Amino acid sequence: MNLISLDIRMLRSLISVVDTGSITETARRLGRTQPAITLQLQRLEELAGTQLFRHDGRRFALTPEGDLVVNYGKSILRLHDELLSRLSAPEIEGHVVLGTPDLYAAYMLPSILGVFKKAFPRIQVQLRCALSTPLVDLVQRGEVDIALVTRMNDFTGGLVVRQEQLVWIGGEGSSAHHENPVPLALLPPGNIYRDHAIAGLDAAGHKWRIACVSESVSGLQAAVFSGMAVSVLGRSAVVPRMRELDVFPPLPKVDLLLYKAPGTTSRAALALHDYLAHYLGLEHEEPAPLGGPSLQHQPVRTRPAGAYGADGDF
Template identity: 40%
Template sequence: MAAPLDLDQLQTFVMIADTGSFTRAAERVHRTQSAVSMQMRRLEERIGKHLFEKDGRGNRLTDEGERLLSYARRMIHLSRETLAAFDDRQLEGTVRIGTPDDYADRFLPEIMARFARSNPRVELTVTCEPTPGLVEQLRRGNLDIALVTHDAIASQSELVRREPLLWVSSATHPTHEEEVLPMAFGRPTCIWRRSACDVLDAMNREYRILFTSWSATVIAAAVLSGLAISVLPECALRPGMRVLGEADGFGPLPDCKIGIMRGHTASPEIVEAVARHISESLDNISMRASEENGPFDLAALNGIRTRRPKPNLVAPGW
């Protein structure tokens, strides 16, 4: 019978992938650079595959390394959940979570299910608002933690996910062919709205803003009914939408960045537990998408795919 994989080695491997550096990973796992390198050699011997390949002065994950990363995350998450389930010192209390409704449908089921299994004595209170409102709620002390649209300039948040921001129209209406484009956007403070307007202005494309709403449901309804075009992150795409690209006359948009913001709270242990579960849940969603779609992520309902670049893993002396 084959010997089981070493969780310590897998945790170091994941830390290398997350930090992008053998050196930073060594600091996080409290080991020397040489000890981390030895762990990775032993892990490669155990797997029987090369997990890293040279890339200039550093290293990067091989395709086999990418495959292992998916399984390693799952094993570590399951180990943590198992230990939490048998921990007599389980967290108790209430935590107030905020998220835009764009993210709620896609991410909350996984986050809530994972957190509730490990922390059955914690009550979750969920608020759905646009990011500017969530930032204000955090400032006022009305929320403990929020999943927000990351804006490094306007607000400080911990970046936990990046995905394509896409032009979307109805799959059954030629709305995008109108001479003056009818648009549906969030409020003027919306980062995606500003990005879309900047691109349209740079292209000298005529448009008018027909609908403004903070509700993702309202924006989606305007798009699906053929009344307007909008921009949405990959996670918010719905059946019946068509993704528009450069072939349709629409320029590329910046990525949607999703982050975590913490408020001032009397229960930092619970907030940190929620933050960990959010990060792990988003990893798990990405992992499942990767397994279902191969090395590509679905970037649209109409067959457009995008490849995620492999991180460069700097490893002096490896």
Template identity: 40%
Template structure:
């Protein structure tokens, strides 16, 4: 029977993958660099594959290393869940979490599911509102943790995920030629709306805001119905959507970042428990998740020819 993988070696392996350096990993896990190197030699001997290759002054995962990383994270999470399940000093109380509804849709199911398994005596109180509203609630002490769109000009948060922001349209409904770009976006203070409009303005593209809503469900519905173009993070792509690129006449967009806000005075043990789950779950949602969008999304979506005016007010959908 094959010997099991060593949990401590996997912890070290993940630390190197996250930091890109044996030295920085050693600092993170409080080991000497020689101990880290020895652990990785033993892990490579156990796997029978080379896991790292030199990349300048750092270390980069090989293809086999990337393959092992996914398993390593899952093994560590399951190990932590098993330990927590038999912990007589498990955490109790209420944890108030805030998140925009689009983040809730993509990230919260796994976060809530894993946290509930490891901390069944902690009640989770979830608030779904825009990042601006969540920031106000955090300042008033009404929330303990908030996942928000990172925007250092408006709020302080720790970045926990970065991913591309994409122009999206329906793959099954061609958009009209020679017409302004019809947009479905958030309200005026929405960061993604501002990025989209600024990019189109800088590119000299005409656009018309047809749908305004804080609801990601509404925006997604408008896109899938072929009624509008929107901007979404790559992990939010859905079957039936097509990503629009410069080849379609759409300017590149900066990446978006998800930030984590924490209430001062929150129990250290409770904060560590939830933030560890959040970081692990967000990391588990890789950019490759967009591959769930069918291949036929590479079909034709025609570009728009410029026509004034650059911006005209459209519909404000009632009730949002």
């Protein structure tokens, strides 16, 4: 049996392409060019000695061998990143203020921050919950070290770390979505969740009224649980007693941006920034203990080596 050595960067590129469905997005996240990512995938197929991608009608998918490489690759990356965290963590200490809307604080960050605390026991994280627009101002003024926010139309800068699918939600047993006009529970004006909800209903000719305005996700949930309104939230915030509704126009995904205060040199802040960028970029599955993500393969549209599009997108 011929022994081969797989470059960790090839595995990271492969997994990112599978998770994002895009060579363009993978190149942006990893700081490489699209041709470089394509060459890595082709080289990985050469080293593996088998085809990792196959045609599936008009689409492309992982072959069984490709799926095997992805699953093992995730375990390899988890152990690799865990080792680096364990080696570097003990000497980093400090205090970091992390700002984020309560939506993400409650449903997206707990498992990641729990793993971060184990990997960096000497770093103290102070969580500050607020809406995205004021948080961007705070991080630009240096009052918040790191901010995870929803991209609004006028935002500039920041690192796109993942996308969140917006969904219509109603309470179990609620008939609010059948009312005319539709009662809505929304965030305050200027929020993109609200903008997409209203634009979608207007485009489809649905009449609507505002039944609840809340800066907190708990207020929106209360309106949904009670059956007084429907709302729009990210899919990660759908909890028991809620259900997704398919009677309204489909909603887009929104970008989540990660900001750090200008001129930040704190090793503690940089460690948290890099940690969040890494794990949120891996599509937010439950991280494994002591610093590694435990991810499940998500079917994606892919292309075999040699058949990648010029724009690099899947």
